[in-house]
Amino acid sequence: MIGMGTRKKDILKRKKTEEELCQQTERYRLMKEINQELAKLLQQGGDVNDSLNYTLERIGMQYQLRLAAVLEYEEENKEQVWTNCWNLEQGILEESRLNCEAFSQTALSKRGTSGKFYCQNREGLFRGSEECSVLFCGRQEAREWTDFEKETLQELARMVSFLVALRIHKREDQKQIMHLKRRDLLTGLYIEEAFKGKVKEELKNWREDREYAIIYTDINDFSYINDNFGHAAGNEILKAFGDLIRRNDNRISCRLYSDLFITFYWDTDRDTILHKIVNTSLAFSRKQKEIYPSCSIRLTTGIYFMEKKDENLDIAIENANLTRKSIKGSNSAFCRVYESKMRSRREEEKQVLAEFQRSLEKGGFQVYVQPKFYLSRFELSGGEALVRWKKRDGRIENPGLFIPILERFGYVVELDFYVYEQVLVYMQSWLEAGKEPPVISVNFSRSHFEREGIYQRIMSLNKAYRIEPKYIEIEITESLFATGYELVKLEVKQLRRAGFRVAIDDFGTGYSSLGMLLDIPVDIVKIDKSFLNRENRENEKEFIQHMGRLIESVKEEVIFEGIETEEQREFLVDCGFRFGQGFLFDRPLPIKVFQEKYMK
Structure with missing residues (x-):
């Protein structure tokens, strides 16, 4: 009997062991299938949810x-x-249906009920107080696990x-990616698209009791x-x-590119906004x-103050x-409020x-x-090439009306070279006719030196036109030495080495100094006409004489611009100057008329 009982126990034990092995095999098979399926989904870029x-x-x-x-x-x-739920009757529930009444009855407080198995995750998969709970409910409420x-x-x-x-x-990574997509990497400000969305x-x-400004x-x-201190300094x-511009709560700021920034600002009144700006x-x-004592940054x-929300x-x-x-x-204004006439000027541009x-x-x-x-x-003694625009209705447009616009948008580069090539065409015809050309000066805008020179x-x-450099004088304005200084100096040296004469135009209008002339390799200095328009001429005479001598001591020539009266000419002769131009001598002439009048 004892042997029979022992055998029975052994059989039951063996049977239980076989069942456990079968269950373990089934569990491993299920987990393997799930893992394989998940790996396939994730490798193919499937959604984790x-x-x-x-x-x-x-x-x-x-x-x-x-x-x-x-x-x-x-x-x-x-x-x-x-956040996620599957049930036998409805399958996978969409997120919008997860809090429905049927499932709110499955309260966590009932987790001790035999039909439910509740597992709280506290294994460090989340930071801080974040926790995940998994709830499994059997089909029979009385089921024992x-x-x-x-x-x-x-x-x-x-x-x-x-x-x-x-x-x-993945959600956090996506948020970070979206944040980076919306932000300028250097300054942390919004990029243009994100800025417009926030505004x-x-x-x-x-609100009607607020003012809104761009x-x-x-x-x-x-x-x-960037050129003189390096890009690292520029970035700082x-x-x-x-x-x-990010510190204030009532503003939204954007960096477009380079050094261009836009801010949307709102406050109680316009004066407050202007004061803060x-x-x-x-x-x-x-x-x-x-940080940079030698510069004035x-x-x-x-x-622009907005008028309405739409x-x-x-x-x-x-x-x-x-x-x-x-x-x-x-040189004076650094801030200005929009006026409606600016729009009409924009249309003109x-x-x-x-x-x-x-x-x-x-x-x-x-x-x-x-x-x-x-x-x-x-x-x-020579001539200066200028340009006029003959409109379709026959009007001759003064360069003061179109040159600043062309400079602002970079079109002046092609215009300058158009003028230069026309001068070369005429010089070629003069030489072929056996006539010695006068030295003609041609102006070149600062826009050239913001590019390749x-x-x-x-x-x-x-x-191409076989014109010797000795017949050409290159004029550049003194304002060029505020930006691109090293490129200007390099190009001027190359031009002079090739045989061209180089002049600084409009000397004395803002950037120049006598000390600067020692460092700039040019041949001619053209004195702006504003020096001749001062009232107290006697007191000015000695100053202008000394200035002329100082310039001539380091440069070859000084030319005065804008001479309009005999009195001005005599004054400059008394001061010892030799060259000049202005309406007293002649007005600008079409190059064909200049040819007929002075190239006989």
């Missing part, structure tokens, strides 16, 4: 559950909420928790900073300005002066930019730019020459 729902469904079907669900801790409300089933469900709960952790991390959101909260700002001569200046500008300039700011944001930004451009380069290329190709731009004379004997193209054109 879909993988999570798939896992809950597989577990529910395999273990004949009524419910398999995930709850996550919500930091904002300090509670756990349903075996130790093996509990162990299995704990393993499966860990797998589910891993997927929840992976989903959270439009804020405009929905428009502020468009750039840093004056920023390229000079950009970051410093970005920090300054001016203070910001002055504070920034003072701070940079402490200033801002140029255009301001105003076109792009036009508002353009208006602020127009205002900024209207004072760009000014568009018309000039639209007509420019056609006029250039059709001969609408005409070259004029203003003669230069020996002051003491009214004898021609002028030397190579000038040399190529002179070679």
